Structures are given as structure tokens and as C-alpha cells.
Amino acid sequence: MPHLDSLPEHAGPPAIFTRYPQQYAPWSEQSQALMRGPSELTEGDRELLLAFAAGVSDCEFVYRAHRAVAYAWGIEPGLVEKLVADPAHAAADARLQPILALVRKLAVAPATVERADVDAVLAAGWSEDTVHDAIAVAARAAFMQRLVQGFGFIPFTPEVADERARKRIEHGYVDLYPDLRRGS
Numbered sequence: 001m002p003h004l005d006s007l008p009e010h011a012g013p014p015a016i017f018t019r020y021p022q023q024y025a026p027w028s029e030q031s032q033a034l035m036r037g038p039s040e041l042t043e044g045d046r047e048l049l050l051a052f053a054a055g056v057s058d059c060e061f062v063y064r065a066h067r068a069v070a071y072a073w074g075i076e077p078g079l080v081e082k083l084v085a086d087p088a089h090a091a092a093d094a095r096l097q098p099i100l101a102l103v104r105k106l107a108v109a110p111a112t113v114e115r116a117d118v119d120a121v122l123a124a125g126w127s128e129d130t131v132h133d134a135i136a137v138a139a140r141a142a143f144m145q146r147l148v149q150g151f152g153f154i155p156f157t158p159e160v161a162d163e164r165a166r167k168r169i170e171h172g173y174v175d176l177y178p179d180l181r182r183g184s
């Protein structure tokens with residue numbers, strides 16, 4: 001049950017986004033650019049990183065929602081759960097491992113991130129733009145965690161998460177919430 005009486009029982013982020021469009025229209029545009037724009041990381045990789053960050057920081061709402069989106073983008077089913085349980089032994093692409101390590105630190109203990117963490121990503125052949133993308137995806141996960149946990153939103157059922165994932169793939173981050181489009 002949400003922490004505000006004015007919100008419906010099964011409210012989620014859209015209830016807040018549409019209630020405060022001045023703040024969240026730019027947020028959805030930024031999310032669209034980050035999660036769907038040009039990047040060395042695929043859309044599936046970015047959703048996997050977002051779900052992973054949420055999973056290791058114990059945010060079931062964001063974890064469940066974005067795990068479903070990662071799988072809808074074609075990430076191997078079950079991989080996100082394996083990464084959250086033990087990233088070193090999951091069957092993720094070896095080149096992705098230093099990004100996962102960086103994202104994990106950002107999600108769990110951001111003050112411990114060091115130059116060596118970034119250097120490991122660069123040494124794996126990724127660009128500085130990809131370092132940015134990984135950091136920004138982890139930051140997006142942290143923001144959403146505070147939003148959903150602050151308002152007391154209940155995680156979607158797996159079926160609802162799968163349906164919303166299909167809609168997110170189809171509509172993206174801006175058009176998923178028509179009330180947030182500029183000029184609406």
C-alpha cells in the first residue's frame with residue numbers, strides 16, 4: 001500500500017510521473033536517451049545493468065520490472081538472477097564483468113569506487129562513453145529505488161512486469177507515459 005492516501009492501492013511510478021509532469025517529463029526524456037540512445041551497450045545490456053543494480057541494492061520493485069525488460073530485449077532468461085547471486089560465476093560475457101563490478105560498487109558502496117574500477121572497464125576495451133553509460137544507469141537505478149521505496153510502491157507481479165516490459169520495448173521511456181510528452 002503506498003505511503004500517501006491519495007494514491008491508489010496498486011500505484012507505481014506512473015502515478016507520480018503524471019502527477020508531477022514538470023519534473024518527470026525531462027526525467028523520462030533523459031531515461032529514453034540513456035536506456036535507448038546510442039551506446040556500445042545494447043538496450044538489453046543497459047536493462048540488465050539497471051536490474052542488476054536494483055537487485056544487489058535490494059530494490060525488488062525496480063529489480064523485477066527491469067529484469068523483465070532485460071529479458072524482453074533478449075538477455076538470457078535467468079542471467080540477472082545469477083548475476084545478483086554471484087556475478088563472478090554467472091555466465092555473463094567476460095567483457096561485461098568489469099562493468100558489472102563497477103555497477104555493483106555504485107549500487108552497494110559508491111564511496112568505494114576507485115580509479116582502478118574505471119580502468120578495469122577501459123582495459124576490457126570499453127570507451128569512456130561506456131563508463132559514463134554504466135555510471136548513469138546505476139544512478140538511474142538508485143533514483144528509482146528511492147522513488148519507489150519512498151512512496152511505498154509494491155512490486156509488480158511477474159505477469160504484470162512482463163506485460164509492462166513489452167510495452168516499454170514498444171513505446172520506450174517517453175511514449176510509455178503519454179501525459180509526459182512535451183506539449184501534452
